[in-house]
Amino acid sequence: MRSPADFKKEIEARLKKYLSRDSTGIRHEVLAFFVRIKSATIPELYTRLSETFAISYHSVASMVGIIASRMGILHVKRDMDGANAVYQIKEDYVCMVARLLKCG
Numbered sequence: 001m002r003s004p005a006d007f008k009k010e011i012e013a014r015l016k017k018y019l020s021r022d023s024t025g026i027r028h029e030v031l032a033f034f035v036r037i038k039s040a041t042i043p044e045l046y047t048r049l050s051e052t053f054a055i056s057y058h059s060v061a062s063m064v065g066i067i068a069s070r071m072g073i074l075h076v077k078r079d080m081d082g083a084n085a086v087y088q089i090k091e092d093y094v095c096m097v098a099r100l101l102k103c104g
Contacts, residue, residue: 008092008096011071011072011073011093011096012096012100014070014071015031015071015073015096015097015100016100018066018067018070018071019031019100019101024053025053026049026053026055026063027063028101029049029052029053030045030049030060030063030064030067031067031097031100031101032101033045033048034074034087034089034097035089035094035097035098035101038088038089038094039086039087039088039089040086040087041084041085041086041087042057042060042061042064042084042085042087043057043084045060045064046060046061064087068087072090073089073090073093073097074087074088074089074090075087075088075089075090076088
């Protein structure tokens with residue numbers, strides 16, 4: 001059975017690999033947004049990213065889905081009307097993500 005430290009190491013390795021394939025800077029920007037703001041919906045992220053990057057709504061949704069499911073650093077909650085999911089960075093990973101963003 002793996003310890004919590006082992007899980008964190010694996011998540012850190014996945015994040016490093018994920019960020020190493022970021023040729024445009026969009027992935028860095030999405031993660032930095034979560035470190036700064038802590039929670040957001042896909043429409044909020046899309047609005048923010050589309051100001052700087054040529055990106056589709058579905059690309060943003062896919063990117064956030066990968067970060068939430070494969071990396072496991074986002075918590076997903078439905079908002080009151082159920083129209084949009086609210087993605088929130090888990091407090092345990094804020095410092096790790098911030099450190100990796102500064103390194104990369």
